[in-house]
Amino acid sequence: MTDHVARNGEWCPGWGDRAAHVALRSDLTADHVTPVAAGGREDGPLTVRCRACNSAKGARVAP
Incomplete structure (x- = not known):
């Protein structure tokens, strides 16, 4: 998780209809x-x- 934040910041790639967005570090999983x-x-x-x-x-697989 720390490597992801160091490289990309507090960023979530999104899922389904939700586009990539900033997320609080404590909210990343x-x-x-x-x-x-x-x-x-x-x-x-x-x-x-x-x-x-x-x-x-x-439990879905990413498209």
Whole structure:
């Protein structure tokens, strides 16, 4: 998470209809690229999303 903020600032790439936007650092979460519930691995690749976008994504795979 710290590396993401150092490179990109407090930025969330968005999800679905929600465009990329600034998010408070305390609101950023790690998100599995392929959710564990959809067959992803617990130690699989992660991305950063704000809590709202991470919750909206749920167990779906990014388009």
